[in-house]
Amino acid sequence: MDITSKIRKIATRLLQNGEVDLFMAWEKGDLPFQSKPFFARRVEDVERIIFDEYSIHNLSNALLKFRDRQEKIGLVVKGCDSRGVVRLLEDGQIKRDRLYIVGVCCPGMKDPLQAMRDYSGFNRNLEAAPLAAKCENCIQPNPVIYDELLGEEQPPRVQGERFARVRELEQLSPDERYRFFEDILSRCIRCYACRQACVACNCRTCIFDETKPQWVGRETSISDNMMYHLVRASHMAGRCIECGECERVCPVNIPLMLINQKLIKDVDNFFGPYEAGMQYVEGAKPPLSVYQENDPDDFI
Numbered sequence: 001m002d003i004t005s006k007i008r009k010i011a012t013r014l015l016q017n018g019e020v021d022l023f024m025a026w027e028k029g030d031l032p033f034q035s036k037p038f039f040a041r042r043v044e045d046v047e048r049i050i051f052d053e054y055s056i057h058n059l060s061n062a063l064l065k066f067r068d069r070q071e072k073i074g075l076v077v078k079g080c081d082s083r084g085v086v087r088l089l090e091d092g093q094i095k096r097d098r099l100y101i102v103g104v105c106c107p108g109m110k111d112p113l114q115a116m117r118d119y120s121g122f123n124r125n126l127e128a129a130p131l132a133a134k135c136e137n138c139i140q141p142n143p144v145i146y147d148e149l150l151g152e153e154q155p156p157r158v159q160g161e162r163f164a165r166v167r168e169l170e171q172l173s174p175d176e177r178y179r180f181f182e183d184i185l186s187r188c189i190r191c192y193a194c195r196q197a198c199v200a201c202n203c204r205t206c207i208f209d210e211t212k213p214q215w216v217g218r219e220t221s222i223s224d225n226m227m228y229h230l231v232r233a234s235h236m237a238g239r240c241i242e243c244g245e246c247e248r249v250c251p252v253n254i255p256l257m258l259i260n261q262k263l264i265k266d267v268d269n270f271f272g273p274y275e276a277g278m279q280y281v282e283g284a285k286p287p288l289s290v291y292q293e294n295d296p297d298d299f300i
Contacts, residue, residue, distance in 0.1 A: 003051045003104060006150050007076055010102055011046045014074045020100050021071035024059050025049040033115035037062055051076065056109040056132055058243050060084030061199040067093045075099065078106035079154075080243035082143035083277030084199035087241055090277075090285055093202050103143025105151035108135040111248060134244025134257070137162065145280050165255075166262045181226070187252040188225045190216075194246035194256055195232065200239040200276075207231060229259070237263045238286035241277040 011023040027038035027048045035054035039062075040046050060081045066073060067088075077085060082103060088094050111132035139162070141154040161167075169177060192208070195201045207215055208228060215231070216224040240260040247256040268274050271287035 003150055004049065007051055007102060007104075008046050008049050010148060011040055011049060011074060012043055014100060015040065015043050015046065019072065020074040022073055023049075024062060024073060024075035026051060026055040026057070026059075026076075028052075031116075031119065033110070033112045033119065035112065051104060053110045054112050054115070056111060056248075058084055058197070058199060058245050060088060061197065061245075063088055063094050063099075064199075064202055070098075072098050072100070074102065076102045076104055077143050077146065078104055078109075079138065079140040079142050079144070080106075080241060082145050083140060083241035084243060086145055086277040086280045087200055087239060088202065089280055090289075091202060096280075096282075101143070101146045101148075103146030103149045105143070105149070105154045106135075106138075106141040107151075107154055108132070108138065108141070108157065113248065131157075132244075132248065134248055139242065139275075140278065144278055163261060163265050165258055166265055169258065169262070182222055184254050185225045185229055186222050188220060188229070188254060189252060190220050190225065190228060191251060193249045193251065197245040197249045198236075199241065199243070200236055201232070203235075233259050233263060236260055238267045238271070238274070238288040239276055240264060 007025055011025065014020045014023060021041070023040045023046070025038055025040065026035045028034065028050050029036055033054050035050060035052055035056070037057050037059055038045075038048060040049060055078075058081050059075050059077065061084060063073065063075070063085070075081075075085075082101070085099070085101065089096055108131040110130070111134075114130075114132070136157060137159055138157045141157065143149065169180070172180065195206065195208075208231075216227050236259075240263060242257070242260065242264065244257055246260070247254070250256060264275070267287055274287055276286060
């Protein structure tokens with residue numbers, strides 16, 4: 001029995017027995033590379049559920065739509081999705097007893113955005129679609145939290161030295177680093193796609209939606225762009241689950257995971273060993289979400 005059939009069987013059982021009020025998975029769109037999030041609320045909906053090579057969207061982010069409600073939710077998670085669930089549990093955004101988690105060991109996904117580019121124009125070709133860039137260096141393809149687990153355990157897919165790009169950046173002088181970030185962030189159109197796709201961006205009111213005071217202007221100047229990315233980066237420290245959705249959905253191809261990986265490396269160095277969302281311990285918080293009176297304060 002393939003993964004899709006197994007997921008449908010579980011979803012049918014949960015909905016029939018009233019164990020969940022809705023079941024979150026994926027459904028197929030009009031084109032072969034379109035697999036999109038889907039919420040099944042009735043047994044009749046289950047036949048639309050699929051799991052294939054384009055089921056790339058991190059479903060844990062969709063749980064934020066239900067944080068103030070009482071429904072019990074079933075959902076399918078890959079490795080990165082499951083780390084997102086842990087982050088939401090740690091932030092108190094949803095309670096564990098509201099979730100029935102079906103884990104799927106992930107062999108890697110293809111990027112529907114890249115497939116769309118390959119499919120467009122005169123030379124339509126989907127056969128050669130590679131793994132999504134974010135999946136090429138996945139350190140956790142297997143779910144870290146689940147009630148049922150499907151599929152065979154997958155090995156990490158890290159290619160070479162994990163923080164090689166970060167170490168190259170660290171070798172630059174301060175002026176060279178500034179010019180590097182000035183160049184890449186000048187492309188930002190502040191569409192906020194990275195924020196919307198990020199499970200760690202779960203504030204009820206984002207600082208950048210505030211108008212009194214208004215923290216950044218409406219224009220896309222380099223100073224406002226840097227303000228946006230610096231504040232967002234500080235919020236990601238110790239909280240990024242390395243799912244890569246922010247970089248994948250960026251329409252101007254800003255290497256956002258380079259910034260996040262620098263933060264991941266430094267948080268692990270200063271507060272670790274630590275990797276965000278790798279295990280769920282009730283009451284646990286990320287390093288920068290807690291403090292102790294004897295914490296080092298030499299920087300003050």
